[in-house]
Structure formats: C-alpha cells, structure tokens
Amino acid sequence: DGGITQSPKYLFRKEGQNVTLSCEQNLNHDAMYWYRQDPGQGLRLIYYSQIVNDFQKGDIAEGYSVSREKKESFPLTVTSAQKNPTAFYLCASRYSGVSELGYTFGSGTRLTVV
Amino acid sequence: ILNVEQSPQSLHVQEGDSTNFTCSFPSSNFYALHWYRWETAKSPEALFVMTLNGDEKKKGRISATLNTKEGYSYLYIKGSQPEDSATYLCAFGQAGTALIFGKGTTLSVSS
Numbered sequence: 491d492g493g494i495t496q497s498p499k500y501l502f503r504k505e506g507q508n509v510t511l512s513c514e515q516n517l518n519h520d521a522m523y524w525y526r527q528d529p530g531q532g533l534r535l536i537y538y539s540q541i542v543n544d545f546q547k548g549d550i551a552e553g554y555s556v557s558r559e560k561k562e563s564f565p566l567t568v569t570s571a572q573k574n575p576t577a578f579y580l581c582a583s584r585y586s587g588v589s590e591l592g593y594t595f596g597s598g599t600r601l602t603v604v
Numbered sequence: 605i606l607n608v609e610q611s612p613q614s615l616h617v618q619e620g621d622s623t624n625f626t627c628s629f630p631s632s633n634f635y636a637l638h639w640y641r642w643e644t645a646k647s648p649e650a651l652f653v654m655t656l657n658g659d660e661k662k663k664g665r666i667s668a669t670l671n672t673k674e675g676y677s678y679l680y681i682k683g684s685q686p687e688d689s690a691t692y693l694c695a696f697g698q699a700g701t702a703l704i705f706g707k708g709t710t711l712s713v714s715s
Binding site (some may be wrong): 491507523525530531532533534535546548549580585589590591593594596597598604 | 605608615635636638640646647648649650651652653655671693695700701702703706707708
C-alpha cells in the first residue's frame with residue numbers, strides 16, 4: 491500500500507542535541523512538506539520542497555534544516571538553535587501536477603526536549 | 605504572514621443536529637482552498653479541494669462552498685453523527701507555495 495511514513499512516533503532529546511525526524515513516501519509525490527503543531531495553534535509551515543534538491547523556508551524555519559536528495563525522502567533536522575522544539579511534527583506530500591488533489595499526511599512525530 | 609481564520613474554535617452538538625463552520629482567507633492571489641478532517645490519533649485526511657469561485661463540493665452528509673471574491677468558505681454537516689467528531693482544518697493555497705492552515709474547528713457529537 492502506498493503511503494507516507496514518519497518515524498519515530500515519539501522522540502526524546504536532550505537540550506543542546508540535534509535530532510533528525512524521518513519522512514518517507516512511496517506515492518511518487520513530487521512535493522513534500524513539514525508542519526509543526528503546538529497546543530492551541532494551527533499547523534505552521536517549517537519547510538517545503540517541490541522537487542528533488544530544492545526546498546523553501548516556511549514561516550518558522552529558524553532552527554531547522556532539511557534535505558531532499560531523493561524524491562521519496564524529506565528528513566527534518568531539529569538543531570540546538572531551535573529554542574522551543576517540543577512539539578508535534580507532521581510531514582505531508584502531494585502530487586503537484588493536479589490542483590484538485592489534497593495533501594497526504596504522515597502520522598506525526600511527537601518530539602519532547604528533556 | 606498570511607492568515608487563515610476558522611470559527612467557531614469548537615462546538616458540541618447532539619446527534620442529528622446540522623452544523624456549519626466558517627473559514628476566512630485572503631482574497632488575493634487565490635489558488636485553492638482545502639478542507640481536512642483530523643480524527644484523534646489519526647492523520648489529517650483531505651475532504652475537499654476547491655479552486656473556483658462558487659465551487660460547491662459534497663461527500664455524503666458533508667458539503668462545502670467557496671467564495672473567493674470575499675475570501676470565505678463554509679463547511680456543512682447535515683445530521684451529525686458521533687463518528688463526525690473530529691477537528692476540521694481549512695487551508696489556503698497560493699500558486700507554487702505550501703498551504704497555510706487555520707487553527708481548526710473541533711466538533712464533538714453526542715449520541
């Protein structure tokens with residue numbers, strides 16, 4: 491079955507450490523996205539990529555980095571520069587060639603800084 | 605930063621009630637308006653993607669309308685059922701960019 495997989499589901503990080511969240515899709519989607527959710531907030535855009543080897547910053551990119559070396563994969567690194575990294579992170583993908591198609595979301599990673 | 609507003613923030617209805625939510629978005633450079641349903645412990649799922657002013661979409665008891673000139677969309681649920689309990693997200697898109705999401709409307713349906 492085609493889908494989008496995020497791992498791990500739960501992640502604990504010590505302050506000062508970098509951590510990488512995985513996002514893999516086998517839907518042959520060309521566009522991929524990272525969003526963050528905090529309590530009482532909507533989904534806020536961190537980074538997105540519409541083609542391999544290219545990505546754009548979203549509204550809250552500071553303290554995060556991404557790579558898009560393969561079409562299927564869009565990992566997100568939360569660096570020690572991110573001041574409030576504890577949050578729920580959602581990855582999504584989309585076939586951008588058809589405007590009527592929505593995003594397909596992963597199941598999310600909950601990151602806690604301890 | 606573009607803003608998408610959803611109202612109400614939450615509501616509680618009885619089984620069988622009909623309800624509707626509002627999504628307000630910028631009326632400039634419109635490309636698409638998405639609605640998603642997000643059930644607890646699951647991933648958000650696309651309900652509707654609307655691209656034309658005056659669009660009306662329907663899926664079972666759920667329908668949506670779109671007014672791009674004034675920048676709003678309505679989501680209607682007819683005869684709410686407990687399985688409709690979820691958070692409903694609205695998202696606004698401009699060409700070539702990622703969706704901007706509202707904070708969502710959380711619906712609780714009691715039997």
